Amino acid sequence: MASPPLSQPEGMLPPRSEVGVIGWLHANLFSSLFNSVLTLVSGALLVTGLWFGLKWIFLAADWTVIAELGGRFLLGRYNTEAACEGQNCFWRPQAALIMVSLLLGAAWGLRGNRVARTVAWLVAGVSAAFAFLPYSLETMGLDVRILLLLNLPAVPLGWALARYTPMGTGTRVTILGVAIFFLTLILLRGLPAVPFLQPVSVVYWGGLSLNLILAVGGITLSLPIGIALALGRRSNLPVVKVLCVFFIEVFRGVPLITLLFMSQTLVPLAFPEDMPQNSLFRAAVVITLFSSAYMAENIRGGLQALHPGQAEAARALGLPGWQTTMLISLPQAIRNVIPAIVGQFIGLFKDTSLVYIIGMLDVVAIGRSFIQSNPEYLPSARELFVFLAAVFWIFTYGMSYISGKVEDYLGVGRR
Amino acid sequence: MDTASRLLSYQGIPVWRHVQIIQWAVQIVSGILVVALVVWFFSNMVNAIQDRDIPSGFSFLSREYQTPIGEHFLPYESSDTFLYALFVGITNTAIVAVAGVFLATALGIFIGVSRLSSNWIVSKLAMVYIEFFRNVPLLVQLFFWFYIVLELPAIRESFVVADAFYLSNRGFSMPWPKATDYSIAGIWLGLAAVAIVAGWLVYRRQSRMEEQTGRSGYPLIYSLATALVIGAIAWLILSFAGGSSPFYISIPEPQGRFGNIVGGFTARAGLLVLLTGLVMYTASFIAEIVRAGIQSVGRGQTEAARALGLSPMSTLRSVTFPQAMRVIIPPLISQFLNLTKNSSLGGAVAYSDLTNIAVTMTQTAPAVSIFMLIMASYLAMSLTWSLIGNLYNRHIRFVGG
Structure with a gap:
């Protein structure tokens, strides 16, 4: 025997005040008299705060x-x-930054992780965006800008390194990370008697x-x-x-x-x-x-x-x-x-x-x-x-x- | 088993596999290493002190400090000793710590409860507050408030509320009780303590009666009334006997050509900035602790209380909060500790806290001794907070059964 078709009876629809935008407003903002007053007061606070905050950020602030x-x-x-007397040291932190982009790319390639991908592109993207800052070419030279742009290709390079070469294991990428950290320190600090790596005091x-x-x-x-x-x-x-x-x-x-x-x-x-x-x-x-x-x-x-059962079980095994x-x-x-x-x-x-x-x-x-x-x-x-x-x-x-x-x-x- | 391994065995087990022997060996080796390191550091330090003629010892403590201290709550003159100046520093830190803890707890509970509000806007505002103040270094916040206070109007054009509260770039002044006569005020404070103890005894008696008989004993009302009546009677008797009331409310007033404020209590700019920064920063952490604590109480508890007919307010007060307190107290105490330690940033905003005074002292006195003293002071303050926390923790655990 076929069961009667299940259909919602006409009169059983939820009241309009409980669903959709109105329902949300009712549940979250105006569920009681006290809540409504709270909404109005805090809403007024929010609007004034936003108004003055945005006005300050975009108009008043210098x-x-x-x-x-x-x-x-x-x-x-x-x-x-x-x-750095007589030398130009600008490229050393830039090179370190490119290495960091490479490392982040490698971390992304390792697991195909979405968070790692976002972070890697964010760092490289922001660095590259700095290349287009509206400073004059004298304040911020073309060489600096080019080095900043190099962060963009560094990410896929690191990704490919982790994907298609024997570098792509967790241990090796970790070692690469530690190596890059120390390389960064050496690059910034410089080495005596090495051309282009004149020591820069940590001061x-x-x-x-x-x-x-x-x-x-x-x-x-x-x-x-x-x-x-x-x-x-x-x-x-x-x-x-x-x-x-x-x-x-x-x-x-x-x-x-x-x-x-x-x-x-x-x-x-x-x-x-x-x-x-x-x-x-x-x-x-x-x-x-x-x-x-x-x-x-x-x-x-x-x-x-x-x-304690965890450790006890392990000992028992x-x-x-x-x-x-x-x-x-x-x-x-x-x-x-x-x-x-x-x-x-x-x-x-x-x-x-x-x-x-x-x-x-x-x-x-x-x-x-x-x-x-x-x-x-x-x-x-x-x-x-x-x-x-x-x-x-x-x-x-x-x-x-x-x-x-x-x-x-x-x-x-x-x- | 050959002779060699028999000689090297204990209880029939080779020594290198005998757990007890390995444990003792590890302990002895690590102990010796640490002692050797400490001895090495110490001998280097002694050598350096002798070679470079660095002053040492504690005899400086009775010398005159000869340096002004920006803000102090105890009377202080440049001719006071180093020891007394250190004590002034400890008081300065303690005052910021205690005031900060009270204000930060109040604000933190308010924000934490708002975060759990069923009202969407209130909850989101609380979230924005927490996420902002928690994630920005305290130093940046202090500098921000420092320059905000700097931009406040000069003292003559202070913001004035009700002719009693003054806010200017010099600080914030408000009415404050002051003793008319120190001995009479002291007697009254003693009697007030008696009144509080009496109130507490009444509270215990009434609540025990309430528990035993089930009739309302109104413990809070009775105890407050007892304490207030005793306090008021003491006040009246002392006023008649001494000719004036033990305390009067001193109201700040601008005076003279420069409009300097006299009377009341003035939190100078440094204290104001440090307190604002510490309170806003710590409150964001306390709010998260309060929220987590309240959320840790099972939903069934609230539902059962509501089913028994308790009002939402009574549910929060008698069911949710007492249980949440057990989760809240330990991390809350560590926030109190953090606030106390963070007050050492006072030096950055021109407040003479203990660290700031001690660092200034190192220019004219042996650094080794001074740092030993301030380490001991901070450890003592930390221990005090831990002690209070542990006592309270035991109390609520006992009550909760």
């Missing part, structure tokens, strides 16, 4: 200070007469590139150090445990600024006088260790939240202790605390702005010192710091966006 600082935002005083490093170098180095190293500290803190060896707890608590208990000051006044005393000293290196070490102490606590949280940790506990613990870890990465990136304390001119300090030495730009301070906030925001928001994608991929909170 952005010439940004144009005036221009490349100094990216490189600080690197490409000045004082930094002249600066701008956003300094923030990025410190952040990349710190992020790469603080994770393994943090893992080691977390494992040490949970270890049942009393000596190791006490040492790790002491390290973590001291670094977490004292402000980074105080530690940075100490790295400049006390740490040099703790090493023999004839040892080569480098203030930037000391600051980088302090930032990394500071971040590792926090990282250790995040990872310890992850390890603590893990059900006959895995030795270190394999239990490396293959069973740590991967799950780290996956569960990815948001906290990325939060710490973001914190580290923001903390790189504190190197002003040791006299380095990072992207924030270069802007501030420019305003202080050119009082005619004092009224533009607001524009300058809004711009700097936007620059940092783009990077940090990008990091949390990528972290969200990684979490989705690894199924955080779903498995």
Whole structure:
């Protein structure tokens, strides 16, 4: 027997106030009297805020200070007469940037990952777009512009390298990444007695590139150090445990600024006088260790939240202790605390702005010192710091966006 | 088993595979390495101090500091000692920390609850706030506020609200209670503490009665009334006995040709900028913590409370919030710690916090000793916050059963 056709009776359609645009408005903005008042008040706030904000950005604000600082935002005083006497150093950071584009291209080629593709094209695209900035050819030469444009072909080149050559394994691309990081440092620092690579003192490093170098180095190293500290803190060896707890608590208990000051006044005393000293290196070490102490606590949280049954099952299957940790506990613990870890990465990136304390001119300090030495730009301070906030925001928001994608991929909170 | 491996075995296991022996070896080696490193650093430092004639020791503490401190809440003269100047710095940091923690918690809870609002605009506004302030370095925010305050009108053209609140590029002034006579004020403060304890006892008694009998004991109303009545009686008696009330409200007033503000409490530009920056920045983190805490309470809890007939407000107050607190408190305390430590950025915006004073001191006093002292101070402050957090944590865990 055929069942009667299922059709919706005429009178059963949902009321018009519950579906579509009206339904959405009703549910989200005007569900009750209180909610309606809230909507009107906050809506008025939003509209006034947007009105004045946009009016300021497009009409009132004077952005010439940004144009005036221009490349100094990216490189600080690197490409000045004082930094590289008699030579032109502009190509060295440019070459490093091209290598980074190549690396990002390779990362994209490795997995065909959409996020990697977006990041690679974004970096290369923005760099190439800089080639068309409306500066005069004297301020920004044709050579600079051509080098910037070379970022575009670097991406597919890296992609092809990872796709069609034996370079295309995770380990090799990682090694390539580390090699490019050190090559960048060598390129920027220069080598004595090598033509075209005249040494440039780190004092002249600066701008956003300094923030990025410190952040990349710190992020790469603080994770393994943090893992080691977390494992040490949970270890049942009393000596190791006490040492790790002491390290973590001291670094977490004292402000980074105080530690940075100490790295400049006390740490040099703790090493023999004839040892080569480098203030930037000391600051980088302090930032990394500071971040590792926090990282250790995040990872310890992850390890603590893990059900003990996981480790017990692994031991019951006959895995030795270190394999239990490396293959069973740590991967799950780290996956569960990815948001906290990325939060710490973001914190580290923001903390790189504190190197002003040791006299380095990072992207924030270069802007501030420019305003202080050119009082005619004092009224533009607001524009300058809004711009700097936007620059940092783009990077940090990008990091949390990528972290969200990684979490989705690894199924955080779903498995 | 040949003799060699028998000699090198313990409990029948070769030593290089005996877990206990390996563990002890690892510990001894790492211990020796760390001790050796520390000894090496220390001897280098001692050598450097002797060779280069760097001053050391703690005798400087009783010397006169001879340097002005920009902003101080304790009375301070240049002729005061280093020790006292350090103490002034600690107070400055502590004041910013405590005021900042209160304001940031209030703002953070407000933003965090707004983020969860069913109202789309409110929730999105809160999200924009969080995503913006959380992702921009505090230093950039402080500099931004610094130049905003710099652009405020001069003190003579201050923004004035109700003839009592003044905002200018020098700072922000507001009415503030001041002691008429320190001894009478002190007695009243002591009695006020007694009143608070009495109120707390009444609160406990009434809520226990409420739990045991099921009748409404109105613990909050009774306890507040007790405390207020005791406080007011003490106030009246002291006013009659001493001829004037223990405290009066001092209202700021512009005076003289330059319109300098006298009376009330004035947060000078440095404090104003530092506090604004710290509060806005930390509130964004606290908002996320509050949101995560409230979301961690199972939906069934809210639904059950609503089914039992509790109003949305009572549900939030008696069901959701107490449970959320357990998740919220530990990360909240670490935000308090961060705020305290971040106040060391005060030097960048002309506020004399502990770090700023200490760094200035290193020009005329031994850096090694000073850094040891400020490390100890910060560690003590961190421990204080942790202690408060742990106590409170134990309290709510106990109540939650």
